[in-house]
Amino acid sequence: MASYMDEPDAGKRILGRCDELGRISEPGEGVTRLYLTPQHRTAAETLVRWMGEAGMDAHIDEVGNVVGRYHSQAGGGPYLITGSHMDSVINAGRYDGPLGVITSLDCVAALNARGKRLPFGIEVVAFGDEEGTRFRTTLAGSRAITGQYGDDLLNAKDDTGLTLRDALSAFGLDPARIPEAARDPNDVIGYVELHIEQGPVLQAKNLPVGVVTAISGQTRAMVQVKGSANHAGTVPMGMRKDPLLAASEIALAVERIASSHDNTVGTVGFIKAEPGLINVIPGSVSFSIDLRSQKDEVRKAAFAEVEKAVQEIASKRGVTATVEVILDLKSCPCAPDFVSRLQAAATSTGSEPILLPSGAGHDGMAMSQLSGIGMIFVRCKDGISHSPEESVTAGDVAAGASTLLHFIENFQGNR
Structure with missing residues (x-):
């Protein structure tokens, strides 16, 4: 294929890249890609390359997040942040986290293919540590972006006794520069994330997408x-x-x-x-x-x-x-205006979304410290997650991608 965008079906494009990213794993069943490991490094460098191909300025930040910026018509921000996490639990599936990253990347690639810029910038983030599997931390990547990456994280240890601080250094990062990862709240106009549901509700309702009201x-x-x-x-x-x-x-x-x-x-x-x-x-x-x-x-x-x-x-x-x-x-409600806009986006692209809560935690819980947040759920087979049995269809993924892209293109830009 000469170009990523040569495949006309967004669902197939996204699943193909989820499969490619899923092969970056420790040996064994399923996907095991932990924070600050060689697999993390390989995945991050792959995402930097893909983001560059999609027209973004991309880099690995001070805590190992991958950040890609698609600048506004004026050449900068403020930015609507979207994305998800790239780390996994042990023996995970291919879609918990990466589906949201790749779908966000796909939306930018679609805009870039049309030569379209918006009044605001789009920032795609692949958070390095949401699951907290290696150090028994959680939301470390998004906490850095919100300025909350403190000694409680840096002093955490993995099963070998290595501190997170030392793991950052071994990864090639300088712990003293972590504050540079934090965003100015005035430069952020919102956060939206697409994620597999990790539950059975959408399947029971025979619906491809849902809109999240709150995170437990x-x-x-x-x-x-x-x-x-x-x-x-x-x-x-x-x-x-x-x-x-x-x-x-x-x-x-x-x-x-x-x-x-x-x-x-x-x-x-x-x-x-x-x-x-x-x-x-x-x-x-x-x-x-x-x-x-x-x-x-x-x-x-x-x-x-x-x-x-x-x-x-x-x-x-x-x-x-x-x-x-x-x-x-704390429980984290999604911003009411984001919920209504996501509902409208789903309806406009042919879906009949339902409102539902998230029992799982997400990076939005940290990102809500910067701005309003919204979430899209995509149906997953039998509600199975954190398992190699995770499964989604190209049709459902395409519906989620259409909803996210419509939301982004019609976003008003007010915080």
Whole structure:
């Protein structure tokens, strides 16, 4: 193919590039592309090249985000920011994050092919770290752009004990220059992101796209339970101080408490018992809690119940437990005018959008500190995400791309 735009179908163009980007991964099933790794570097350089082909000035910024700017008719900003993230969880699919990046890039490529510039600039960002898989951080890329990349991130460590600060240096970046990644709020007129739904609603409604009303708030915590390690064959059941059994009971309490509150979900997604031997009662167990709700007051009340249950269960079982909150994000409503404009864009391009919330977190939660935000969801098969089984169709992707491009071309430019 002589040119990317020689393929007339936007859905096919975008999926082709998602497939190409998906091959940049650690070996193994699915896609594993973590922050500040060689795979991150290769993907970032690929995106810089693609952005340049689409008429953008592109570079890798001070924290590893890829930034491409398609300037306004006057040659600069202010800028409407769009994009998504390029990092993944372990054994991920090809579309969570990259679909939004490539669709945004495609919209600019389409404008550039027509020689069209707008009264404002368009900035496409591929955020380097949204998932937080490597350092157990989250939204690091977008937090840098909003000026919130502090020591809490820089001092985070990966499983090898390497700090994020040192990983930035190894990647070829200077941690002292991170403030240069931050945007002037006066130079940003909005943020819009396209993303797979990561849920089953659009499929159930037989609709290709939806418009997001709000992103649920979330609390993440690490719990450490300590008991007494001992021989598995010699300690009677009634005399044990088993932290793993306490942790199991706490996990069931998380399920019970989350289920008792409307629009609230709770997950224990990580657990580690030590020393981790088949014939030894564990002495220590650490595990995660992820609690989310559309309403902050509900989430906070539910988490307070979880903390109470942790201590009650620990006391009953003769162990000790500590709870450390590692993330507390408020729910984030999308700007009402963005919601209405996205609805109009979808309708104008032949879709019948529904309004729905996002239970997953997104970079928009950080970007809302700069401007109003909006989100488009694209249907994904069976609502499966964070898995190699992620699947979208070219037709649905084309519908999402048409909605995003119509929104961009008709954006009014007011913050």
